[in-house]
Amino acid sequence: MKNGMKKTAAVIMAAMLMGTGAVVPAAEDMGIFSQTAIVAEAASVGKVTGLKSKTLSNSEIQLSWSKVSGASGYTVYMRKNGKYNKLGDCKGTSYTVKKLPNATRENFKVRAYKIVKGKKVYGEYSSNWNTATNPQACKGLKVSSVGTDSVKLSWTKIGCTNYRIYQNIKGEWKEIGKTTGTSYTVKKLASATKYQFKIRACKQDDKKTSNNHYGKYSGVVTATTKKSDKITQSDIDAMKKELQEYSNSKANFIRENYTEFDGYGTEYNTAEELFEIMQHELTPDNASYNDIYCIDFDEKDIAISTKAFKEDLDYLYNRHRKSYFVIYVEICPNGIDIHRNPCWAIYLLH
Incomplete structure (x- = not known):
């Protein structure tokens, strides 16, 4: 009667354990007392938690998880064709899966086990963990x-x-x-x-x-990138700066060698001084000019236009070496309708 009660108890415990996902060795492999002991041990195998991973390369993934108290070891599984197949056992809390295809997603589970009477008794599976291998290096860029x-x-x-x-x-x-x-x-x-x-x-x-x-x-x-065939405002600004600096360098020579008078016996060396003398009545916008020169932009190569201007400036300065003058440069101003295309106007200001 006692044996019957023990057997019944063992069956009930086994049924309860199988309901948790634990694996119980077959009854014919051992006596009823051994079965009862194994069932009791199996019930204490905890579920693996904290499963995570680190991708080591395009063919290796390292899994790790939290330690299960009292576990003899762990078994690692990977899903294939809808089923979780065993990859291997390990004693510690990490396992490296090798020889995987590059750039592939994989799903893993782990469960702990105890060795009881020479048999593995498993706890529950961990939750599924999804991760991937690295792609290979890009080629042919x-x-x-x-x-x-x-x-x-x-x-x-x-x-x-x-x-x-x-x-x-x-x-x-x-x-x-x-x-x-x-x-x-x-x-x-x-x-x-x-x-x-x-x-x-x-x-x-x-x-x-x-x-x-x-x-x-x-x-x-x-x-x-290719050189643009369109002249932008930044191109114009740079060109104007370069030409004005070139013009100033020419004017410096004339200023050092010649002096101009405003007609009232007052000497000046710069346009700014002249404007001050005229009490701001004269500015580059309202001054009179003795000549105007215009030149087209080369829309394919602004450097050609710059070179042409420098040559023109050289000619004008050489022609007016006996008198002091200032070069004032701007993009075709209002009232100068000589060229339809973008152009520069050079004013010889006296």
């Missing part, structure tokens, strides 16, 4: 086309979620975009300017999380 304000990059396709594009900005690499394709056009660049780019592939754990795994960076490519 090249500059496929260059414009005045854009650079198109292209590369070889590899397994990943998307590709991240980086640009060297003032010595620091910054992510500027991403794409799922194998090309990307960087826009809003300055003309005639050198740029550096590189890329790397990204793999996400799953579509609902932001956990990213990156491959190694590609090599760096360099591209120089």
